[in-house]
Every structure is written in C-alpha cells, then in structure tokens.
Amino acid sequence: MDKKANNKSCHTSGNEHIEGLPKIALVGTPNVGKSVIFNRLTGKYVTVSNYPGTTVEISRGKGRIGDCEFEIIDTPGMYSLMPITEEERVARRLLLEEKPDVVLHIVDAKNIKRMLSFTLQLIEAGLPVILVLNVMDEAERLGIKIDAYKLRQKLGIPVVVTSAALNKGIKELKQEVTDYVVSIAA
Numbered sequence: 001m002d003k004k005a006n007n008k009s010c011h012t013s014g015n016e017h018i019e020g021l022p023k024i025a026l027v028g029t030p031n032v033g034k035s036v037i038f039n040r041l042t043g044k045y046v047t048v049s050n051y052p053g054t055t056v057e058i059s060r061g062k063g064r065i066g067d068c069e070f071e072i073i074d075t076p077g078m079y080s081l082m083p084i085t086e087e088e089r090v091a092r093r094l095l096l097e098e099k100p101d102v103v104l105h106i107v108d109a110k111n112i113k114r115m116l117s118f119t120l121q122l123i124e125a126g127l128p129v130i131l132v133l134n135v136m137d138e139a140e141r142l143g144i145k146i147d148a149y150k151l152r153q154k155l156g157i158p159v160v161v162t163s164a165a166l167n168k169g170i171k172e173l174k175q176e177v178t179d180y181v182v183s184i185a186a
C-alpha cells in the first residue's frame, strides 16, 4: 500500500511555504547542539525573524522526514519553563502558544543528570517530548555510559542518542519523529 496514503498525519506543501505544516520545536539549554540539529533537519527554506513583540530571533525552516514535511523551529536556550530571561520567555510562549506537534528536548549527554529535571517539566506540561541525548561522542570519550532503553522506559517517552556534529544518530532521530507522529495520529 502507498505509505503516504496510509499516513494520516503526513503533510506536504510542495513549495517554500511552511504555514500549516506540523511543527517540531527544538528546545534545551544553551550550547547543546540545537542549531546543529536544526541544520541537519532543514533544507534550503529557512527564515530568521524576531518573535512577535520581542528582540529575540527565531529560526524556522522546512524539513522533510520520510514522506512528510514539517516546520522545524529552533528556539533560544532555556533552563526551565519558569522564564527569567527574554529568550526563555519567548521559548516558553512558543511551546505553550504554538503547541508544536513534537518537542525535541536536546541535552548534552555529558550533563544528563542536571538536564533531566527540565525533561520532566516538559513532560508534566503535557508537551509531546522526545529526549535527544546529543554530544554522545564526547560523553563516550569520557567513559559516560547511558542506557537509553532504560531511560525510555523510566520516562515513558522516546529517547534518541546523537552526535549531531558528526551527523551520527540523525537518521534514527528522524525515524523516532516519524514513529511518534504516526503513533499520536493513530
């Protein structure tokens, strides 16, 4: 059977327009690789503009994953859902007002313990979270071992391991997004 016809959640716009496409937001603390992952997921149609009423710049781009197109949104670094900086206020508004279809919480695998409380906040806020353990190459070099399967079971959300700067794990990340979108549309 045609995969596209079988997938209710799949949208395509056929040109540079991103309005109406399902949204994937990338969130996480500063310097964890959000923008590297954004670049890995998006193609040539990327725009950078100020979030309405603010001086905070947000990048939005169109990305194709499998047969589906998505609007990918790169957010400024944030430490929690309780905003202190203007950047954090914008990231929070974006999550709560734009209601992305998928939220990729990008964390630095070297500091996973410190970062999981934010993952829990996102889950508790009812957001559709996939946890992305990035910078795994450095974590491995430091001898840090993470059982992603166990973490997935404990948190009850998809967990993916990536080294985005090396383009590792991106294919698996795209597969997780596809599986997730299909599962929530079913």
Ligand SMILES: Nc1nc2c(ncn2[C@@H]2O[C@H](COP(=O)(O)OP(=O)(O)OP(=O)(O)O)[C@@H](O)[C@H]2O)c(=O)[nH]1
Pocket: 028, 029, 030, 031, 032, 033, 034, 035, 036, 037, 076, 077, 134, 135, 136, 137, 138, 162, 163, 164, 165, 166
């Ligand atoms: N070793 C390694 N470095 C990475 C990886 N992913 C990203 N980096 C590096 O980490 C740095 C920060 O990456 P960015 O993508 O700019 O991080 P960001 O989360 O967008 O940062 P802010 O926009 O400041 O919040 C860059 O120097 C990247 O090359 C990775 O998987 N492994």
Ligand SMILES: [Mg+2]
Pocket: 034, 035, 074
């Ligand atoms: Mg960035």
